[in-house]
Amino acid sequence: MGNNNKILSVFDFDGVLADTNSSVYVIKNEKVIKKLTPKEYVDYEPLDGESFDYSEFNKMIKNPKLIVKNFKILVNQLEKARKSPKGSRKVTILTARGIGIPVTAFFKTFGLKPYVVALGSGDPKDEADWVENEITKPNGYDTLYFMDDAEENINAINEMLKKYPEIESVVTLIEE
Numbered sequence: 001m002g003n004n005n006k007i008l009s010v011f012d013f014d015g016v017l018a019d020t021n022s023s024v025y026v027i028k029n030e031k032v033i034k035k036l037t038p039k040e041y042v043d044y045e046p047l048d049g050e051s052f053d054y055s056e057f058n059k060m061i062k063n064p065k066l067i068v069k070n071f072k073i074l075v076n077q078l079e080k081a082r083k084s085p086k087g088s089r090k091v092t093i094l095t096a097r098g099i100g101i102p103v104t105a106f107f108k109t110f111g112l113k114p115y116v117v118a119l120g121s122g123d124p125k126d127e128a129d130w131v132e133n134e135i136t137k138p139n140g141y142d143t144l145y146f147m148d149d150a151e152e153n154i155n156a157i158n159e160m161l162k163k164y165p166e167i168e169s170v171v172t173l174i175e176e
Contacts, residue, residue, distance in 0.1 A: 006088050008134055008141040009077040013095040013103050013116075014038040014057075015149035016174045017071055018064040025053040041122070042150045052122075057097040061106050070147060070174060077145070078114060090141070091115065094130060096122040124156035132160050135167055144169040 014020055015038050024041040026034035028050045036044055046052070074091070081089035093116045095103055100118035107114055119126050127148075135141045144167055146157050154173045161169055 005143070006139070006141045007090070007143040007145070008131070009074075009081075009089070009091045009145040010094050010131060010147070011070070011074055011092070012148040012150070012153070012174075013093050013097070015042075016067065016147050017074060017093070018061070018066055018106065020061050020064045022056040022059070022061065024056075027051045027053050039149070042152070054096075054098060054122075057102070058099050059102060061102045064106055067174075073147070074114070075112070078112060087139075090134070092117055092134075094119065094127060096120075096127075124150070124152040127153050128156035128160040131157060132163075135164060142167055144171070146171045147174055148172075149174040 011017055014022070020038065022038065024036045024038070024044075025032045026036065026044070026046065028047075032053070033050070041052075077089075077091045081091050091114055093100075093103055093107075093114050095116065095118055097103065097118045098120040100116035103116045103118070104113075107116075117130065119130060131144065131146065135144060144161070146154075146169065148154055148157075151173060154171055157171050161167060161171070
């Protein structure tokens with residue numbers, strides 16, 4: 001990889017850049033038994049026979065509340081990427097949502113077009129695998145900035161980074 005000074009900035013969306021009123025539903029025996037906010041979902045341990053319905057996250061975002069402090073960091077990173085040599089900086093919104101269109105549409109209202117990756121998974125390992133794939137690409141990244149509000153995701157990223165001591169990183173848990 002070498003020290004080519006390539007920077008990857010990764011931001012979670014829900015709870016980091018915006019608070020949304022999208023809910024995750026807990027399903028048991030084909031019935032909704034609980035409605036969770038994204039914050040509640042992060043800490044919820046499903047019981048036997050329970051599954052999740054994420055369908056609200058595939059709809060357009062209604063009344064999102066911008067988290068200004070983190071949004072300013074995103075805008076700053078996007079601006080740095082715009083001014084940098086092509087390919088030297090990448091800014092990505094990495095969301096567990098199943099589709100990226102609602103997130104892309106949200107940013108469009110601010111005149112922004114960040115790269116949005118919809119993982120379609122809330123599994124921390126899937127997030128860590130995506131980031132690992134990016135940093136280990138030929139001509140990959142040697143610096144990682146990562147912001148998320150789920151401690152499990154932060155832990156998965158930190159664990160994955162242990163394999164790459166040459167990667168400089170700033171991994172930030174966002175707490176409201």
